[in-house]
Amino acid sequence: MKVTIDKNAGFCWGVVRTIDIAEGSLVDKSKVYCLGDVIHNTLEVERLNRLGLSTITVDEIPNLEKGSRVLIRAHGEPPSTYKLAAQYGVELVDATCPIVIKVQERVRKFVDKGFQVVIFGKKNHAEVVGINGVTGNTSIVVLNKEEALGSVDFTKPTVLFSQTTMDKQEFKEVAEALRQKLETLVIGSMEEEAVQYHAKDTICGQVSGREKKLQQFASENDIIIFTAGKKSSNGKVLFHISHDVNPRTYFAETKEDIDWNWFEGVETVGITGATSTPHWVMKDVKRLIEEKFGIEQYSL
Ligand code: SF4
Numbered sequence: 001m002k003v004t005i006d007k008n009a010g011f012c013w014g015v016v017r018t019i020d021i022a023e024g025s026l027v028d029k030s031k032v033y034c035l036g037d038v039i040h041n042t043l044e045v046e047r048l049n050r051l052g053l054s055t056i057t058v059d060e061i062p063n064l065e066k067g068s069r070v071l072i073r074a075h076g077e078p079p080s081t082y083k084l085a086a087q088y089g090v091e092l093v094d095a096t097c098p099i100v101i102k103v104q105e106r107v108r109k110f111v112d113k114g115f116q117v118v119i120f121g122k123k124n125h126a127e128v129v130g131i132n133g134v135t136g137n138t139s140i141v142v143l144n145k146e147e148a149l150g151s152v153d154f155t156k157p158t159v160l161f162s163q164t165t166m167d168k169q170e171f172k173e174v175a176e177a178l179r180q181k182l183e184t185l186v187i188g189s190m191e192e193e194a195v196q197y198h199a200k201d202t203i204c205g206q207v208s209g210r211e212k213k214l215q216q217f218a219s220e221n222d223i224i225i226f227t228a229g230k231k232s233s234n235g236k237v238l239f240h241i242s243h244d245v246n247p248r249t250y251f252a253e254t255k256e257d258i259d260w261n262w263f264e265g266v267e268t269v270g271i272t273g274a275t276s277t278p279h280w281v282m283k284d285v286k287r288l289i290e291e292k293f294g295i296e297q298y299s300l
Pocket of ligand 1 (some may be wrong): 013015074097098100165204205207
């Protein structure tokens with residue numbers, strides 16, 4: 001049996017940056033608070049907890065001592081969080097991914113021009129909460145084209161954005177459905193001027209660029225062990241991409257989730273994960289499989 005770790009799996013640079021900032025902020029402070037889990041991976045959260053990082057919610061900011069240090073993770077926060085921190089004298093360490101900051105800036109420009117903002121994403125996902133906050137919580141959050149067609153006001157200039165970790169193909173379907181509906185309305189009413197509409201694909205290249213490489217990796221192995229946190233959006237998207245190519249793709253948040261029945265008749269095992277999966281977790285899984293099957297360990 002051959003066990004291989006996907007060389008394209010693991011932290012995206014935005015998450016690497018966030019973890020670096022988190023660790024850096026703990027150098028001169030024994031306790032730092034983070035708004036929500038620093039990443040969607042329980043094992044990495046536990047590792048950082050041991051270093052002094054504790055997870056809190058934004059509602060707990062008023063209970064913190066003045067001067068406490070609070071980390072904003074890669075997903076970003078709405079403007080109201082910055083105001084609350086200033087009000088209670090809390091020091092913010094902003095580790096928002098620069099790509100998410102850029103999306104927030106672009107959204108703000110459209111809001112200033114009076115556009116109705118539609119976000120293709122998950123309503124309660126932290127990144128969407130942050131982007132929605134930029135619009136004064138007026139944006140329409142949709143998960144598919146049906147929701148978009150049922151909730152958008154087609155008399156208003158409209159711009160569509162995406163949560164950075166969504167599926168590209170599904171974004172295209174939503175964008176196209178809105179465009180077609182607007183065209184039909186223009187033809188139907190014989191209006192001379194169409195309502196302004198823009199679709200901005202803000203899906204992160206670190207996520208979408210991985211699809212093809214993951215499909216290739218999934219097709220090259222008999223089974224795939226997909227390691228990610230259960231809360232990771234990006235993990236769910238990538239898991240399904242792998243599963244579509246190789247139905248013997250199995251999800252394991254930790255090495256304890258591994259079921260040895262998966263390995264029956266298997267010669268090649270691929271280990272991969274989400275952009276929030278630490279490399280050390282995949283190495284642990286590889287080591288465990290190699291020990292179980294008495295495989296001589298090669299380079300990790
Ligand atoms: S997936 Fe992209 S947007 Fe999200 S944290 Fe990573 S680099 Fe930033």
